Amino acid sequence: MSKVIGYSDEELIKTLKKDRVSDLAIKHLYKNYYGGLSSYVRNNQGSEQDAEDIFQEVIVNFIDVVRRDKFKGESSIKTFLYSLCRFTWLNELKRRNRVLHREEKYEAARDLEETDVSYLVAGRESKNIVMTMIDKLGDVCRKILVAFYYEDLPMKDILPLVEFQNEQVLRNKKYKCLKSLEQMLDSNPELARQFKNALTYGS
Amino acid sequence: MDRNEEITEKLIQYLDGELSDNERKAVEELLSADEAMQKELHNLQLAQEAVRAYGLKSQVASVRKQMLQAEAEAVSKSKVYPFALHLMKYAAILMFALLSVTIFMYASTSSARLYKENYQPYKVSVARGENPNNAIVNDFNTANYSQVIADFKATSSPNNRDYLLAAQAYQQTHQYGDAITLYNRLINPGNPDNSFRDDAEYYLGFTYLENHQSAKAKSIFEKIYTNPDHLYHDKVTFWMMLRLKILAIKDHGK
Incomplete structure (x- = not known):
């Protein structure tokens, strides 16, 4: 197993803001916070898989928040992640119609004592739907689009990943993949609006 | 490629920063007057944002998968390791014991x-x-070994036993060259009388040892060791042969 570097909060924020998200920083988040946060989910009607899924969503959300300069450092990363985890899990429980009225009151009372990150969780459903849309584009489209727009790879480096004849064929495929996704969003303007709001965290 | 496709391609190139200044200005002019194009640009931009969000999610999932795999491998190794560690521990003890015995034998031979x-x-x-x-x-x-040698020299026709005793006398008085000559005479296959041949071989071996000719001593004792009919076969043991081999190595085959 590769060594996981220990970051201070400040170092971690600085690392996460770099062009490429560091795998080591992600490992650091798992190593340091998965235990506590996953037990919160498990102790509140969640399964082991729920804990995995919610923590992954929390980490993705946290990294995105940091990269968009929405994390102001008013609380420690640990406190922030804990709040994010609680709000995400509560939102998920609501979605599943499992939260009892009594628990909602309890959660509302607790909300006053901690960082309110509910606005960061608000658009999670629209995000999840859009992620499912990308899944539907197929393996080749996903590879091309993620390699180009997320990993910033040049076309010549993407070519061997999808085994296309030449860069022009690859370029055409990329065009079609992005256009397909654009059409999916165009056909569902309300979803597109909610997704945009979710990305900008309502600002 | 129809006009709509051309526009879409231009918009993607515009967003990807692949247009020249003039092309970019041309697209911006078209955009300012075309709401449908603005909407498409907006959706394309959103699509790219979605891909970036998807990329981050995939990266986190991939790192987590690697971590879980590494943990599973570590657990699996931890099950195999205790047995392997025990085995290695005993092997190391055995190796150490063998090494110690070898070093001791080498040093003490x-x-x-x-x-x-x-x-x-x-x-x-x-x-x-x-x-x-x-x-x-x-x-x-x-x-009285000096006298034995004198007696032997005075004997006009010595027999094999006289040769053997004279060789023994030379050996006891550290005249190894003469002792070896007399023993070899008894051992010589050309000698029709083979009485005392086994005695001569056995004591020739010791003479070589005393004379620091360990390779020759080893060779002659090996002959006795491998011949069960030899008179002195039982006196040459495995351990004696082992130490003779070590001695030959120490003496660099002399």
Whole structure:
């Protein structure tokens, strides 16, 4: 197993803001916070898989928040992640119609004592739907689009990943993949609006 | 490619920063007057944002998968390791013991020590009907080795036993060259009388040892060790041979 570097909060924020998200920083988040946060989910009607899924969503959300300069450092990363985890899990429980009225009151009372990150969780459903849309584009489209727009790879480096004849064929495929996704969003303007709001965290 | 496709392609190139300044300005002019194009640009931009969000999610999932795999491998190894560790521990102890014995044997083996531990003086037996007043035999039995040599030299026709006793006398008085010559005479296959040949071989081995000719000593004792019919076969043991081999290595095959 590769060594996981220990970051201070400040170092971690600085690392996460770099062009490429560091795998080591992600490992650091798992190593340091998965235990506590996953037990919160498990102790509140969640399964082991729920804990995995919610923590992954929390980490993705946290990294995105940091990269968009929405994390102001008013609380420690640990406190922030804990709040994010609680709000995400509560939102998920609501979605599943499992939260009892009594628990909602309890959660509302607790909300006053901690960082309110509910606005960061608000658009999670629209995000999840859009992620499912990308899944539907197929393996080749996903590879091309993620390699180009997320990993910033040049076309010549993407070519061997999808085994296309030449860069022009690859370029055409990329065009079609992005256009397909654009059409999916165009056909569902309300979803597109909610997704945009979710990305900008309502600002 | 129809006009709509061309526009879409231009918009993607515009967003990807792949247009020249003039092309970019042209697209911006078109955009300012075309709401449908603005909407498409907006959706394309959103689509790219979605891909970036998807990329981050995939990266986190991939890192987590690697971590879980590494943890599973570590657990699996931790099950195999105790047995392997025990095995390696015992192997190491055995190796250490073997190494210690080898080092001890190597350090403690010498010609003098081998000689001292294995040499047994020759005892003369008098055959029935033989004259018990034989000068060589009498002087040998009283350990008067100089006199044995003198007696031997004075004998006009010495027999094989006289040769053996004289060789023994030379050996005891550290005249190894002469001793070796006489022993070899008895061993010589050309000698029709092979009595005392086994005795000569056995004691020649010790003479070589005393004379620091360990390779020759090893060779002759090996002959005795591998021949169960040899008179001295039982006296040459495995351990004696092992130490002779070590001695030959130490003496660089001399």
